Amino acid sequence: MKQRTIGGMDLRSAWLILIACAAVSMVVAAMAALNTALPQIAIHTGADAGQMTWIIDGYTLVLAALLLPAGAIGDRFGRRGVLIVGLVLFAIASLVAIWVSGPNQLIATRCFAGGAAALIMPTTLSLITSGVPRDRRPIAISIWAAVAGAGAIAGFLVTGLLLEFFSWRSIFIAFAISAAAMALLCLTIGTSKDRDPGKFDFPGTITSILAVTGVVLGLLEAPHRGWDDPLVLIALIGGVAFGAAFCLIELRRTDKLLDVRLFTNRAFGAGSLSVALQFFASFAVFYLYLQRLQLVYGFTALQSAFALMPMVAGTVIFGLLGNWLAVRFHSLRFVLASGILLAGVGLILLGAVDYDTYWQSIWMISICATGIGIATAPSTTAIMSNTPLDNQGIGSAVNDTARELGAAIGIALAGSILAAGYTSRIEPTADLAREQLTAAGQQRIAAGDTAGGQALIDAANEAADRISKSLAEAVEVIARLPADAAPLAQRLAQGAQGAFVAPMNQACVVLGSVLVVGSAVLFWFAPRRVIEANPVPSDIETSSDDDDAAPSTADEHALE
Template sequence: MSDTLVEFRQDIDSGLAQLSIRRRYWLLAVACMDVSIVIASMVALNAALPDIARQTTATQAQLTWVIDGYTLVLACLLLPAGAIGDRYGRRGALLTGLAVFVLASAAPLMFDDPPQLIAARAVAGAGAAFIMPATLSLLTAAFPKSERNKAIGVWAGVVGSGAVFGFLITGGLLHFWAWQSIFAAFALAGAGLFVLTCTVPSSRDDDAAPLDWIGAILIGVAVAVFVLGVVEAPVRGWTDPLVWGCMSTGIALAAAFTVVELKRRHPLLDVRLFRKPDFATGAVGVTFLFFANFGYFFVSMQYIQLVMGYSPIQTAIALCPLMIPVLALGATTHLYLPRLGLRVCVSLGLLVIAAGLMCMRLLQLDSTYLDYTWPLVIISIGIGLCTAPTTSAIMSAVPDEKQGVASAVNDTTREVGAALGIAVAGSILAANYQNHLGPKLSGLPAEVREPLLSSLAEALAVVGQLGPEGTAVGQLAKQAFLDATNSALLVMAAVLAVAALFVGVWAPGRDGAQLRVVRRLRSQETPQPDDRSWQWSRAGRGW
């Protein structure tokens, strides 16, 4: 292994275009390992929150920010971090991110007060913001276009299954050690990945323009404020002034960012890219894919643990079937995407996920693991069908020298979609749980009803104190939770169906043409000579 590393190191500055096949795939392996630690860290602490609460006396609000602080900082720094990588070197940005991530992950081993945990997680999110776009932009710069879809597919498959990987890490560590072991594992893994990353070549924009700091600040604050409003929505309610004020301010700042970028000579992000059907389809597809993905995880993990009675490690193992179709379809993207086209892949994938969510509504209180698994496989097939094609569409629409910014757009839409999915699913779940259970507890004292209506987890913790009627109340709470979960699944499925309709109308097909072009041709309207979609159609070529 050491000889191989030395060989890679000797050719570190030779340029990505001259990389051999072996070196390109070594880069792919390292990039996938680097991005997997970012995704795993995003979800790994969820199962450890009860232990953290007991040992640190953290409040529910503080526990929420232990999770959301990482996501918030990650989301708002992605675009500036991607631009910095394009200008100064993507490997340098990746190594910087890993170093920050390692230090922030090691901090909770020495400082464990809730505010210190939140600060450490926020700093880890800043490091992750430099890691995530750099991994993908290095791949797209290293692989020729003939092999790029294959590399992006593998990368996207790792990202799509990274959450399950994070659950497995958490479940395994908590089965043997305390919650601090999670941070120790991430620190050690990050240090090892830092060493491996030193062996891969770098790339950058050779004609680097000055960084657009005004645009970076505007979009960073816009994303941060918008996501802040979204993550507070399940707790405060969507009509709370802080929630709608933050979301409105975020949208207004995003509009200001658009105006500023249109006027700048060297914009951080050329917003005209969203006029391109493939770029817009990729951004919309990624947003709603992760909206459904993380919204589903939010309600499903509670069902597995609270209704089916699984432990954290059993929950992680139960979700493992999700990884197989996602990884398989990601690795074979280069085989089916040119044949089916972006429109079919993404719209069909979103509809398959929606169908899987509807099948999940068939679960009952006494459902078996087999009853749970077959809808999970349907969902994972849908995720696999649209994860890699959407990412490939975004990256292919942008010049090679701007791959860091394109990757950051891909990652930002993921984070915003994930935050929206959790917020929407959480809000629907909380409201419907109380609506279903409240009328059935009218005979109980207020001091007993309050914890029962707070959440299913709290309800199951207090039913043992209710005497003989505790079992019946526990069943009522579980049924109310199941009914509320079905409402959340229905809404998410409906949203995905609307997104699939948009993709079906707007996205380019296998020949690069949109549906509106097809309708025009069928009406025998003569195309203009410079109409690229007509030329692609005549040539019979894909994107």
């Protein structure tokens, strides 16, 4: 009987891809979803600025730190089983978040959810690469990569829609229901695991967790504390030191968490660098552009999510075309370098071209998204095709860790430039608010309204301090000004927006320049083929007798 197919894909493989993509989109969406709900969360939980940051970053930090060992656990015990456990734990973490009352409790649930997400994310890709027929893997990876790239915007969209009708707790209810449903659906797919896992690498696991934790912690805290803050320096230096220790341990061990020699494979290394640069660009754009949409143009959370649809379209459409382009032009080097270059050009234009409305910026966002989309699938294909079949969970974890590190670096660099630029420009506006509110208070006192005038004078310093902190705080202060202070509100809005837009533009130019340099590195370093002559070190290469074995140079489906 002829097997039924969908677009050339057998039904079993299509169903596996659907389940895996749904799971990874939820994980990525959870990284971004709470950004739009933070004002509500702060009001209901009493979170201060630092706690608000960690409501977002706690998830990212734990996810990034546990990805490598979580990928190894999936390889060892079975990827489907680990995926189901991760989904169940994610659902529990989301349910617990519904009943928390304080910010620290919410941060704890977010860290718990990040640990669960670490079990989910690498298993989704490794199940695809080990469970989909070899000739269909490129399109399967393209679909996975496109969905993972657009997952954050899906998170913004769903969150914005929920907040239009419900409270912030509805976000966690939606995540809990989605995770539980996917855990049940995972019972319908097959599984795979490492045939000879060996001993678990505890020294490598510990050092990798400490290395990633240190680097990500330092990068996430740098925009708020400053790059010269002791905690930031200790975290970054300690993370690099533990990273070096991890490499030394892995070079000497027989049973490795990650064979670091894989990075000497140019396709694997170039794919990892390209993935990091893609998320460096995309999350920096989210961080900067969403603030401009909401705080300068006055978009709601839902409107902001819809405004990012051109980025979804560019990432998804060109994400599906990326592997085809690599085959058509016979060059991984060309596709990766040109994609990252295009994304860099889009970012530079976003900072260099003046625009006063959202509609004037769509074409620049689309250029950036197109570049990211072109490079997305070939990067992941290069990583997974050069990872032994039994270690697909580790290959997937490397891919995902590169994403998290790239996102953290992008947010940290964008945040630092924006914070420093805003602080250096906002003082005249803050002084104006202090002087005008004090003068208005004195006028009220002179007119006989002593209590009202004194209250206005007392609020003057607080208003100036809040305006100095961020554009979000400035917008809140301006919104609370009395109706008869409309001229002052307009001047303060112009000053605060100007103090924000200028450093945002600078940040876009700097970030885009980093991508342009990265594209040059990729053009020099990346090989022509996705699979190199010696795709994996000979002592860990898988058997060629297995139909699903890791590809070799003789693989007729390898990209030329």
